[in-house]
Amino acid sequence: MAVKKKRQPKSLSAGRPPTLQRRKSISRKATKALISKHHVLEKRKQQAAAQGDRAKEASIDAEINALGGLESYQEASLQGQRDDRGGDSSRVLMKWLEPCLSSRKASSDRPLRLLEIGALSTQNACSKSGCFDIQRIDLNSQEEGILQQDFMERPLPRNDSEKFDVLSLSLVLNFVPDPKGKGEMLRRTVKFLHEPDRYLASPTLTASFPSLFLVLPAPCVLNSRYMDEEKLFAIMTSLGYKKTASKTTQKLVYYLWRKDPSSPPIGQTFSKTELRAGSFRNNFAIVFK
Incomplete structure (x- = not known):
């Protein structure tokens, strides 16, 4: 009669969900x-x-x-x-912020706080830089270190300690199906950022913070019936943002918007108005009412 082998206990890693396994x-x-x-x-x-x-x-x-x-x-x-396939979009953000971050690496100043909305990985360029205290959230967390949370349901900051120096909104806004929802998401980002006067003692930081890193598929801005760069800039200006950097590739558009004390929110209305005709256009739109 064959002797049964003693079954070895499974390691903790064996119980991890499939999302942590090597992706095909x-x-x-x-x-x-x-x-x-x-x-x-x-x-x-x-x-x-x-x-x-x-x-x-x-x-x-x-x-x-x-x-x-x-x-x-x-x-x-x-x-x-x-x-x-294009790589990690946060590398663009790090390149833009490098001039001011390099002067802080040897400093004992408080770490800058970054909220990464729609985070998919804890191993991107921002995470590896050591420059940020990062909070990561996503609707469906893919790994430990990413909180499963809807940004639109995240409690608003009660004080400065719960606000951030940078918000990353990379390939998230385009996934919101409703144009009004897109507008509300952008409006909400302002409430999570520190006030600009926080950085007055440091001219280097004042040039870049507080800021919103926004990444969209290029067609959302370049080939939409209802959106172009001029309208996007008008929307962001109405929220009190000022563009400090941008980059366009074949697939993506990258923007860095600074919350600007000289451009207070003005509460404009933006409707779904056709700007470019053509059957080959997409319907990306942002609406404020």
């Missing part, structure tokens, strides 16, 4: 198609909800789940952060 690579074409499909379905779901069509909303939910849900969208987004 998918092609660039498949990545783009998956992200695009998610955006279309989320928009249709939002429209169905607004119309009170519960049956259609449930049907679209089933389609989203069939694609793998939010997890599959995040998986595709993580694939896009690979070096051979």
Whole structure:
């Protein structure tokens, strides 16, 4: 009779969720198609909800789940952060902030606080820099060190200790299906940043902080019926932001917006107005009412 082998106890790592396992690579074409499909379905779901069509909303939910849900969208987004597909967008932020951060590395000053909204990894350039005290949040946390939280439901700061020097909103705003929701998200970012006069004692910091790092797919600004750079700048100015840096690539647009004491919020209204005609345009829009 064969002797049964004693079963070894599983290690703690064996109990970790599948999201922590090595991710399978998918092609660039498949990545783009998956992200695009998610955006279309989320928009249709939002429209169905607004119309009170519960049956259609449930049907679209089933389609989203069939694609793998939010997890599959995040998986595709993580694939896009690979070096051979454009890489980590926070490297652009670090390059822009390097002049003022380099003077602080040997300093005993308090670390700058960064809130990363829609965080997918704890190993990006900002995390590895050692320059920030980082809080990371995402709707569906992919790993330890990222709090599962909706930014729109995050409690507003009660005092300065709960505010931040930098907010990162990289490839998040475009995933909000409702134009009004996009506007509310941008409006909310202002409340989480310190006031500009906090940095008056340091001219180096005053030039860059407090700031919002905003990254969008390039077509959202360059090929939308309802959005162009002029309108985006008008929206950000109305919130009290001033552009300090920008970069455009074939796929993405990057912006660094500083909360500017000389540009207080003016509460303008922005509607979904067609700026460019054409059947090949997309419908990205930001609405303030």
